[in-house]
Amino acid sequence: MNKQTLIQTQNRIKPFIHQTPVLTSQLLNEKAGCNLFFKCENFQKMGAFKMRGATNAILSLSEDERQKGVVTHSSGNFAQAVSLAAQKLGVKAYIVMPENAPQVKKDGVRTYEGEIIECESTLQAREAAANKVREEKGASFLHPSNQDEVIYGNSTAAMELLEEQPNLDVILVPIGGGGLIAGTALAAYYFSINCKVIGGEPIEADDAYRSFASGKIETNKGANTIADGLRTHLGNRNFPIIKKHVDKIIRVEEDEIINTMQLIWERMKVLVEPSSAVPFAAVLKNKEEFKNKNVGIILSGGNVDVTNLPF
Incomplete structure (x- = not known):
């Protein structure tokens, strides 16, 4: 760096x-x-600001990785950022969201064509659901802050x-x-x-x-x-x-x-x-x-x- x-x-x-x-x-x-x-x-x-990190993370992927889509778990701004960045770049976005996430944030993700996978509102459930998408779809995981x-x-x-x-x-x-x-x-x-x-x-x-x-x-x-x-x-x-x-x-x-x-x-x-x-x-x-x-x-x-x- x-x-x-x-x-x-x-x-x-x-x-x-x-x-x-x-x-x-x-x-x-x-x-x-x-x-x-x-x-x-x-x-x-x-x-x-999350739009900046989400965009850079997707642009940093190879063409082959982008073809398989991206996945994240977020109940808020990063969910919407990944969805919009992916939509702009022609990449499929899978968004794991806790079932109790605000409806306005779910609506935002859907507006940007993100596919929502709902789970229980624990970190363990979110990570498990995201891992399942990674294994099944080959999607690249994007972390909201620790990447x-x-x-x-x-x-x-x-x-x-x-x-x-x-x-x-x-x-x-x-x-x-x-x-x-x-x-x-x-x-x-x-x-x-x-x-x-x-x-x-x-x-x-x-x-x-x-x-x-x-x-x-x-x-x-x-x-x-x-x-x-x-x-x-x-x-x-x-x-x-x-x-x-x-x-x-x-x-x-x-x-x-x-x-x-x-x-x-x-x-x-x-x-x-x-x-x-x-x-x-x-x-x-x-x-x-x-x-x-x-x-x-x-x-x-x-x-x-x-x-x-x-x-």
């Missing part, structure tokens, strides 16, 4: 993704006491942000499965002067914070957080990158996530999901640390059920 790998990745996926805008808000700058630059991956195709090609694809969001704002002191991202923060950390390492990367995480699902402290991958007993995209844990491909290149992880309370999400909706007129609000909540919680700095924030996605808002 080197700088050239990330440049090749960016060139490879460019025709298939949006180069999303970077937005600023004078009012939010004043509220936070720093200069904020929001990278709006909620405006990405299918509404989340090199996915991590490299994710890195392109921060690469674009740094191209536009090369003087950032820090970039904050939400941390769930670890694929976005690992990619962001690689981008900052190779393409910034001295930009730190910090993760934002809910206290209710703080496995990454504990992993960072203990030096080994920790999991959550429960994950009772509104930030549904951050209920997963780190993997053996992304954790070494995080240990090496991430500065720290800041934890936030549920009410802080909800209040920040509402603030972004009301002040920026931008629709973000709860997971996206976590890094900005971390800034507002630690204003002294970020005072007068140039702060990038990746708004990871905007796939939210507008009939069931927390505010």
